[in-house]
Amino acid sequence: MFKHLKQDLPASIVVFFVALPLCLGIALASGAPLFSGLIAGIIGGIVVGALSGSSIGVSGPAAGLAAIVLAAIGTLGGYENFLVAVVLGGFIQLAFGLLQAGVIGYYFPSSVIKGMLTGIGIIIILKQIPHFFGYDADPEGDFAFFQVDGQNTFSEILQAVNNISPGSTIIAVLGLGIIILWERVLTKKAKIFQLVQGPLVAVVLGIVFYLITKGNEVMTISQEHLVSVPVPEDAASFLGQFSFPNFAVIGKPEIWITAFTIALVASLETLLCVEATDKLDPEKRVTPTNRELLAQGTGNVISGMIGGLPITQVIVRSSANIQSGGKTKLSAIIHGFFLLISVILIPRLLNMIPLSVLAAILLVVGYKLAKPALFKKMYGLGWKQFVPFTVTVVGIIFTDLLVGIGLGLGVGIIVILIKSYQNSHFLHIVDQMSNGKHKMKMTLAEEVTFFNKGAILKELDGIPENTYLELDVRSTRYLDNDIIEILDDFAFKAKNRHIDIHLISNRGNVENPESFIEFFKLRPKTA
Known part of the structure; x- marks a missing residue:
């Protein structure tokens, strides 16, 4: 000493x-x-x-x-x-x-x-x-x-x-x-x-x-x-x-x-x-x-x-x-x-x-x-x-130390939520046709939680009719139940919109899965 x-x-x-x-x-x-x-x-x-x-x-x-x-x-x-x-x-x-x-x-x-x-x-x-x-x-x-x-x-x-x-x-x-x-x-x-x-x-x-x-x-x-x-x-x-x-x-x-x-x-x-x-x-x-x-x-x-x-x-x-x-x-x-x-x-x-x-x-x-x-x-x-x-x-200048830190932490959490919303997935249009349909590919992030619901719902609802969608979850390590339910609802609506889904997963590839919930067994799973 x-x-x-x-x-x-x-x-x-x-x-x-x-x-x-x-x-x-x-x-x-x-x-x-x-x-x-x-x-x-x-x-x-x-x-x-x-x-x-x-x-x-x-x-x-x-x-x-x-x-x-x-x-x-x-x-x-x-x-x-x-x-x-x-x-x-x-x-x-x-x-x-x-x-x-x-x-x-x-x-x-x-x-x-x-x-x-x-x-x-x-x-x-x-x-x-x-x-x-x-x-x-x-x-x-x-x-x-x-x-x-x-x-x-x-x-x-x-x-x-x-x-x-x-x-x-x-x-x-x-x-x-x-x-x-x-x-x-x-x-x-x-x-x-x-x-x-x-x-x-x-x-x-x-x-x-x-x-x-x-x-x-x-x-x-x-x-x-x-x-x-x-x-x-x-x-x-x-x-x-x-x-x-x-x-x-x-x-x-x-x-x-x-x-x-x-x-x-x-x-x-x-x-x-x-x-x-x-x-x-x-x-x-x-x-x-x-x-x-x-x-x-x-x-x-x-x-x-x-x-x-x-x-x-x-x-x-x-x-x-x-x-x-x-x-x-x-x-x-x-x-x-x-x-x-x-x-x-x-x-x-x-x-x-x-x-x-x-x-x-x-x-x-x-x-x-x-x-x-x-x-x-x-x-x-x-x-x-x-x-x-x-x-x-x-916040520290106009209130006190703890209030200022609390305000900064609150804004930091909001920033995290915004970035989580933006980074939940990657969607791009592939410049080719598959079975007479335009091909699109959506890749989900490593971890997808309920924070990402809004962004994924927006993208899925924006997919046009007569589309062939590849959904890639090979890099995904965690899928929240909320996201699985969204995908399950989308699978049901996709039939009426003539959207074909090809699920690419480390657990096996599936063409037009009837139920995402059944595939992921009703709970968050390693994809």
Whole structure:
């Protein structure tokens, strides 16, 4: 595991700076204690990172669950009651893993997964623009179109234009320039620039800028534009930040409903993220999905037991890890330890980091996920790839992650049905006569199901009278009952239309079969 420490350590620092504001922001957007987001980030890094089979995936509190958490805390009667649902949700995820439910992740089309990555990239950019200019009314980690501050993604940007903070904006621009310069130029000059990441330098510069401009009426960065980690006065107050589940409510039906909701949504987001990160992985490693569910379930049980938010694998942290050169799971684990150590030892120093500098880091992450070249590439692959991709992107931007993916998947299924309709058979007119009749030949596809009924019915009804039809099913491996019944009805009508049928089959050739149903024995058969 320590073989790639020189790559994993710098990457873990970048992931730490990405995760820190998101942990706090998601907790705020969820209506939960701020410390609960940090707990989830720490458990997601250390525990889930150690148990997971993913080399580059990073787990923590998920923005996609924020709305569910916010509603559940209110309906369940408090945060301690909600923690019971988190613990139970973790156990349900363990059951999913044992039941091999991880295979579900493989049934999402590549176009939808790429659309998810691109959509998240665009959302990151749009959501970070206000923070970049020092407008922090909406908490970090709120990725939904309709925000908790009453605005939406685009109206928030318009609000930011009228509320620009000079100090925050200047240090954000400087930080962004450093990150780009570091990546494009300096890392190619010397190895020291590979070990010390540009985002770390930008954050240090941000702290220095805050200290230098403190007290300046124009340039100072006020507290609401800085990271806000809870600062305990002593060990007792630190331990007092932990919450514990109230198991007295475990028998209530609404607790179990919330637990199943958390388990299903968290598992689905995790499996989608696993599929996406595997595609981003330069080494193309494959994550064992059932093991991932077991790791996530364990993480959620532990997180819920000590007051943390629900955990999933998260594409923002994972992509930041990959972009920063992370090679193994050690990067995720170290970032978890960074979170733990920093909130214990240096919370006041963390609270000097301008949110606008962290926004600059996230802007770079978002751009790398949503490069314009990807749109051109997907367009070049044809409409069957481009349409589900585009619908997924637009859906994520204007709704949320799961709704956008659902819309993309729905369009992908429609595309499959259309192509299945078109590719069920091949019909052509043979330029010759047979027994005084025009000869036509229909070749059925390898698999013909009820999806193909419409196309085959249309072709059969369009065959003119006095035709000699060769029906070739030698390549067909599966014929649905619905198709067999259509052929049987056509055999009956063919007599009145003076159509002769010659069935060519691996089971024997038949001239004018009386009954296709009898020939295929009333059920789907290998032709």
